[in-house]
Each structure stands twice: as structure tokens, then as C-alpha cells.
Amino acid sequence: MHISNANLFYHKTDEFKREKLNYILCFCGEGYIIYDALTKNARKVDYMDKYDLIALDMDGTLLTSKQNISEDTKAAIDKAVRSGKTVVLSTGRAPSEIIEYEEQLKNIRYYVCENGALLYDSWEKRTIYSQSFPQDIAEKLIKIAEIRDVMIYVVSNGRHMCTYKDVLRMGYFQIDQFQEFVLRTAVLHDDIIASYHREAFPIEKINFFSVSKESREELKNILEKLPLTAVYAEETSLEVSPLHMSKAVGLQRLCDYLSIPIRKVIAVGDSDNDSEMLKIAGLSVAMGNARQNIKELCDVVVADNNHDGCAEAIERYLLECV
Numbered sequence: 001m002h003i004s005n006a007n008l009f010y011h012k013t014d015e016f017k018r019e020k021l022n023y024i025l026c027f028c029g030e031g032y033i034i035y036d037a038l039t040k041n042a043r044k045v046d047y048m049d050k051y052d053l054i055a056l057d058m059d060g061t062l063l064t065s066k067q068n069i070s071e072d073t074k075a076a077i078d079k080a081v082r083s084g085k086t087v088v089l090s091t092g093r094a095p096s097e098i099i100e101y102e103e104q105l106k107n108i109r110y111y112v113c114e115n116g117a118l119l120y121d122s123w124e125k126r127t128i129y130s131q132s133f134p135q136d137i138a139e140k141l142i143k144i145a146e147i148r149d150v151m152i153y154v155v156s157n158g159r160h161m162c163t164y165k166d167v168l169r170m171g172y173f174q175i176d177q178f179q180e181f182v183l184r185t186a187v188l189h190d191d192i193i194a195s196y197h198r199e200a201f202p203i204e205k206i207n208f209f210s211v212s213k214e215s216r217e218e219l220k221n222i223l224e225k226l227p228l229t230a231v232y233a234e235e236t237s238l239e240v241s242p243l244h245m246s247k248a249v250g251l252q253r254l255c256d257y258l259s260i261p262i263r264k265v266i267a268v269g270d271s272d273n274d275s276e277m278l279k280i281a282g283l284s285v286a287m288g289n290a291r292q293n294i295k296e297l298c299d300v301v302v303a304d305n306n307h308d309g310c311a312e313a314i315e316r317y318l319l320e321c322v
Contacts (some may be wrong), residue, residue: 034204050264051085051266051317053088057269057306060269061309065306068218076310076314087249088112095127096187098122105122113250116249117131117132118158118250121258131303132156134171140241141206141223141226149215150173151175154187155206156202158247159187160182163192175234175237207238208216229245229246248280268287268310275294283299285299286301286304287310
């Protein structure tokens, strides 16, 4: 976007680079702009009173590569909440997969979980909203899992469940980094497919873990014939949700619940399942470790998940004018 007053900052580009400032939030006669010192492009943004809520993805965003939350990021979250801002999670995880982080996230009340299919109030320990697959679609997904060489990870009523013997061979499905976590936190069945056949419990989300990218593509081609939403995850996995479900849908529903306009929301993410959420937010922020297509989609890029990118997003954009 061309903004006439942006040229006021062009002559300072070298100075900005020396200070390692890629993005500069500044006020011109036309209002607030975000100026990119590297490309010399500028984008007009809403008056910076700007953003009331920030939605943080978890894996690859809030969490470091060691699956923890840095002290600086926790401090930034606490500061934002004390300043009257709202910090929420927006994650593909179920509430049961977040329990281990509850103490660290005690100032975050609301979670957009399961790629938007479930909204959760962590203070009152209750589900605000959930959407499951229609039973006929759930049954078709289970039948597909029966005949494919896949591990399925089923989310029902906010709990994640899977087959115990599959967990023991998660390396075969290219996801051995999650094995210990799943053994600690999941509801483990002798056979999750047989359990579903005995009792057709509601399903909000299913992860299909394939043995290779090629196998995942074959599966995606099959799933695309059904009325559902499937997005890539990890190296060989698919996250499957009800039709038209996404983090954008869940975030918009939560904003309606909290009476916060979506234009006053910052969304932060790194992966494909964040894309729809990033598109609708007032300000979209990509992590430094984000996929290239996500970086190109977003308004700004911050540091990676191992260098407090979320803290930077909070301090620089959510609290800029506080």
C-alpha cells in the first residue's frame, strides 16, 4: 500500500537497519502506518487504540522447540493482562493437551481449541462452544482409518484419545517427538476404532498420522471428497475438522462472545492451520520460524519461537501505546 508520508522515513532506512529494526510503527498525517525498513514499503493500520486482544498459536509459536514457555514471554503475557488486554490461545490442541501448561498460562482465560471446533474457559473449566462431525462423516473417517496404514488421534469432548500400541510406534509415523507427551496425557485405548464402533462418541477433530508425505497426499485426495476441512500438520500428518472449521471461525466466535471487534485483534502464528486466522485479524504476525507462505501472508514478522517472538509481538504491537 502506498502512503505518501512514508517517504519521510526512507532516508532513515540505514539507521533502522543498524538498530535491527525491520518494522517501524509510526504516525503520519494520514494515521498510523507500519513501515518496512528492508523493502521500504508501508501499510496503513487502524488507529492504535487499537488492539484489545492477541491470539497466540501454541506449537511453533508460544512454545519453544523444547516445548516450554520462556520467562520473557510469560512476563509479557502477564504485563498485557495487567494492562487490561486480553490474551487467548488459538491452537489445534484439545483442552486436555494444554493441562500441563495451565499454571504457566494462569492469566489466559480463553482458549480457541481444536482448530476452532471448541472454545474453552480455563478459569471456569467449561466448554463455551463445540462443534462435532455429523455422525455419518465421523463413521466414514473411522472406516478410512481402518483400511489405511495410519495412526489416528481422536478428540472427543475436549479429550484426546488414541490406540496404545500405535503410540509405541509413533516413530514409524514420523512423530516420535510427541510420544512421551501422548503417553502422559492421552486417554489410551486398546483399539480406538473398536471403541468407536461400540459407542459412537462425538468427534470434534481427528489427526491422521501417515508414514510418508506421499501416503498423506493419497489420504488427502480421499478426504477432499468428503464435506470436511483438512490441513497439513507436522511432516506427514493431517488435521481433520468439521466442514469450514478453522481457527478463524473459532476466533471470530470468541470475539463475538467477548464483544471485541476482529479489527482490534492481533493473531500470531507459524503454520498452515493459522492462515485463515491471520487473514481476518486486524494485525497478522508471523513468527521468524514460520513457513514462507505464512510470512508472505502476514503484516509483520517477529523473532522465532526460541527467541521470544510472542513477547516481541505483545510488547511492540499490543502494548505499543499503553
